[in-house]
Each structure stands twice: as C-alpha cells, then as structure tokens.
Amino acid sequence: MASNSLRKASLQSMESEIESLLRSLESLKGDATDESLKTLKSLKSNAESALKTSRHLLSDLYDDVKVKTRETSIATRDYAQEHPWTTASVAVGALGLLAAYLLCKRD
Structure with a gap:
C-alpha cells in the first residue's frame, strides 16, 4: 500500500516536472538563437x-x-463456492439495499 502512494507521489512529481518543461519550451519557442535551440x-x-x-x-x-x-476475484470465487448460502443472502441484502435506495430517491 505504501509503495502505491510512493508511486502516486512520484507520478505527480513527474507530471509537474513535465508541465514545467512544457512551459519552458513554450517560452523559448519564440527565441530562435542557437543557444535557445540547444536548450x-x-x-x-x-x-x-x-x-x-x-x-x-x-x-x-x-x-x-x-x-x-x-487474486481478489479468485478468493471471492472460492469463498462463494465454500459458503453458497451466505453469499446468496449477502447478494439478496445488497439488492434490497439498492431497491430501498432507489425507492427513497424517487420520492
């Protein structure tokens, strides 16, 4: 989990660096000297x-x-096969909550 947040921070840092570089490129676009072309x-x-x-x-x-x-889908499938009645009751409960939400939202 920590590596994902580090990667996300690293990606955000790179994105800001790229945006900065693009802004610098735009500012140098008008100046056509040899030095600016190298830059x-x-x-x-x-x-x-x-x-x-x-x-x-x-x-x-x-x-x-x-x-x-x-991995999560395999674990879910295995649990559903080992506990079919529990899985069915959870599914029915979820459908009931969805139906109740939709009915309440309607009013």
Whole structure:
C-alpha cells in the first residue's frame, strides 16, 4: 500500500516536472538563437525521458492492480463456492439495499 502512494507521489512529481518543461519550451519557442535551440532540444529530451519514466511506472502500477484484482476475484470465487448460502443472502441484502435506495430517491 505504501509503495502505491510512493508511486502516486512520484507520478505527480513527474507530471509537474513535465508541465514545467512544457512551459519552458513554450517560452523559448519564440527565441530562435542557437543557444535557445540547444536548450529547447535539451528540454525536449528531458520531457521525453520523464514521459517514458512515467509510462513505465504506470505500466508497473497497472500490472500490480491486475494481479491484485485477479487474486481478489479468485478468493471471492472460492469463498462463494465454500459458503453458497451466505453469499446468496449477502447478494439478496445488497439488492434490497439498492431497491430501498432507489425507492427513497424517487420520492
């Protein structure tokens, strides 16, 4: 759980860095001197690098979520097979709550 929050913070940091780089690129766009062109290329390279890193982190995060979702679905299926009456009563209760919510919302 802590690694997910660290990744989220890291992604937010990268996003702000990319936004900063894009703002710098826009400010340098009008100035066409050799030095600014070098800086522009450097900033573009940094932005591309940050984008690749954030894509890699998002890919890792997606893989983690996919694995945990699969594990949860397997555990849920196993529980439902071991306790069918409990599962059925929980499902009926959830439907009852949904129906009550919809009826109350209607009024």
